[in-house]
Amino acid sequence: MENIEKQAWQWISERAENVDISSENYCKTRDIFQARLEKMTRNSLESGKVDENKVYMASAIAGELGNNSFDHNIGNWRDIPGTFFGYDFYSNDLLIVLADRGQGVWATLKNVKPNLKDDREALNIAFTEIISGRSPEARGNGLKFVRQSVKELNFHLDFYSGEAKAELNKKFSVVDSEKKVSGCLAILRVKR
């Protein structure tokens, strides 16, 4: 596991009092997240390690995922508000991680689908159906965009929430997670 990935796991798994909120990867507000997303885009382009179009698409995916954390947890964080957002280059691949200590997908979607039975069903629906926990607002196309973009560009995304993990690449599947994630954790690998 790469260092930035370990930091994200640690950030989401620690007890609240042990979470490092001084980390440069911690985005307490949406404005901070936006600024760091712009910085990541700029740095990735300047590095020349990843194709320009892939950088733009990776930034769009990270933008959707990071903003989802704020959209669906504002006023309702479990403890620490905001997201952990980090990135780094490994063997010339770009690795992006995002994590939030929010309600998670199942709890969010139960607002509109009370009969959802578990985290796996919730993740499956989140990535395949037009649905949003913020009904009656007409929204819910973001994760469908993420799924399609990952597929077309041959990226790899592991998205954890609760006791489930969605694996996205050319295929899409939802399996039991090896670890429970209280909130959401996304690990995006962008191949050069």
Added chain:
Amino acid sequence: MRIELKKFGEILVSRPAGKEAFLAMSAYLTKGLSEKEIIEIDFSGIKVLTPSWADEVITKIKKKFKKVEFLNTDNPTVKATLETLQKYSF
């Protein structure tokens, strides 16, 4: 009427930012225009666009005006976003 999106930023990703952009457009750019007005949305200079931002702007403009044209849509995030909106929102 041509709307140059780069005047709202190069990286357009969040719904709140999209809502704000649409309100500004409605007050200063499209106010008083007939629904028959041709609206040209120019994507030149945009680096990153997402369905969340675009849904708050493009989808609403499409609902308000009958003739909406898209210009300079070469950026891959613009193409992918418009495809997503075409499929789920328009």
